[in-house]
Amino acid sequence: MSDTDWTGREFDVDVGDVAHGGHCVARAEGRVVFVRHALPGERVRVRVTEDRGKSFCRADAIAVLEASPDRVEPPCPVAGPGLCGGCDWQHAAPGPQRALKARVVAEQLERLAGLTWPVEVEELADGPLRWRSRVRFVTGRDGRPGLRAHRSHDVVALDDCPITLEGAAGEGLARRARPGTEFEVAEDVRGTVHLAEIRRGGRPKQLSGGIAVEHAAGRTWRVAAHGFWQVHPHAASTLAGVVGEWAAAPEAGRVWDLYAGAGLFASVLADQVGRDGTVLAIESGRRAVRDGQSNLADLPQVEWHCGTVERIASTVEQQADVVVLDPPRKGAGGGVVAAIAGASPDRVVYVACDPAALARDVATFAGHGYRMTALRAFDAFPMTHHVECVALLRREAGVGERGGPARAG
Structure with missing residues (x-):
């Protein structure tokens, strides 16, 4: 721990690998320096912007001494040190941006879930600009x-x-x-x-x-303009397609859609289970539930429950064939994961906007006998450090119906 406040101090560093949060890692005098506006492999001059006296500090790259071949001129004039904080990677070409995000997802899975997994971040249509709706x-x-x-x-x-x-x-x-x-x-x-x-x-x-x-998903939606909807115009249909493919809910089956929003995924699941099946849609936002009920009025197999997933999922006694969840940035957490495992679904499809939360929950699922078997990642937020992932988890052989190890005899 340093006894000296480095705020405002300038010095040169060699930039190491990317880290979660839109910065890269460098080291100086035994301390970690999280550097924004830099790229791996560069040598830059930094100015420390925040130092709270711990083993690390935060800094901006104010001059590039040796540039990465991936570096480009930012398309926005205020995307530099000390300026707008809306974007993280405007100084990197689009392809290398996606490669950086892929490394972050892979690193989080390895560090927090113990998984070595190849990751590719896929581009959505229309390029890196003019996507935010x-x-x-x-x-x-x-x-x-x-x-x-x-x-x-x-x-x-x-x-x-x-x-x-x-x-x-x-x-x-x-x-x-x-x-x-x-x-x-x-x-x-x-x-x-x-x-x-x-x-x-x-x-x-x-x-x-x-x-x-x-x-999206073959339907026209009327939703609250300032409620939850995917920010990228192509994200909703893309994610719904992956969710539908991996959920593969059986006809007349019972599925859960947790953190259901206005029912995007519920609509896909309802088509799969048909009129004899059930989709339990749980959402805490009252306006989102009203939007869902209105937009999916032609799908009576969707049962809406307004309340927190943490409260409602733990009280549902019926088992589920498939569970889909799209939790907030903090992730689902142990209680929700335990409730899902208790319903004994064969498959869990997890949509995540934060790779660290995804990795933590994947590790928790593993403790209940569920293993990640597929992963796709999408660049739904170009120029920023954010990335959208979809993971498929399958129940391992030998796991009992209520989520614990099966007993012999």
């Missing part, structure tokens, strides 16, 4: 909207956001308001922009639109 801008001291700097409350005013769909960026950034006002902007599949204003300490005020129209 939902964004929240915030006004700074001058009343202009923008995004916050990395790990800061400071607002960087923006004239444009190159990763955001043009309509959403133009509508949100054209506004002016008192400091701290937030503008939630969503652009749906029709190109309609939905805008809500949130003043500090106040409730959201819808300024335009409110009900977004989306197309």
Whole structure:
């Protein structure tokens, strides 16, 4: 542990491998330095931005002394040190960005789940720019909207956001308001922009639109514009396709859709089990449940339950053939995993937006006799460190019906 605060100090380092969170690892005087705006193999000059006196500190690369061949000029003028914190990898070419994310997913699986797994992050359609359909801008001291700097409350005013769909960026950034006002902007599949204003300490005020129209999994959806929906326009259908393929729910079967949102995966599962089957959809957001009930009104086999997965799943006594879950960034956790294992599904399809949470839960599933047998990863958030994964877990032979080891005799 260092007794000296390095904040503001500048020095040169050789950059090591990528780490989870949008930075790379370097070392200086026996300490780990997490460096943003650098790439593996580079030599850079850094300025320490945060030092809390532990065995590590955080820094920005302020000068590149020896550049990686993967380095490119960022397409956004405020994607540099000390500026907008919305993106992590604009200084890397798109292919190398995906390779960095793949290394992070593989490292998390190895470190937290003890799995050595080859990972490829697949590109979604339409390239690395103009993909973000939902964004929240915030006004700074001058009343202009923008995004916050990395790990800061400071607002960087923006004239444009190159990763955001043009309509959403133009509508949100054209506004002016008192400091701290937030503008939630969503652009749906029709190109309609939905805008809500949130003043500090106040409730959201819808300024335009409110009900977004989306197309995914062979259906047209009408959902709350500012509720949960995949941010990348091609992510919902892509993920639904993988979930459907891997779930392979039997006709007349019983399946669970946990953290169901507006019912994207439930719609696919309902088609598989048919009218004689059951899809138990659990979602804590009341508006999402209402949207799901409305959009899937033609699928009476979907049973909606509004409440936390932690509470409801642990009280369900029936077994399940398949369980699909799409938990928040923190993951499902031991209680939910135990409830799933207790339902004895043959397959679990896990959709994850955080590789560390996925790896922790995969390790927990292993303790209940479930082994990961397939994994796909998608670049649903280009230019950022985020990555979307789908994992298939299968119950191992010799595991009893209630999730514990089978007994002989």
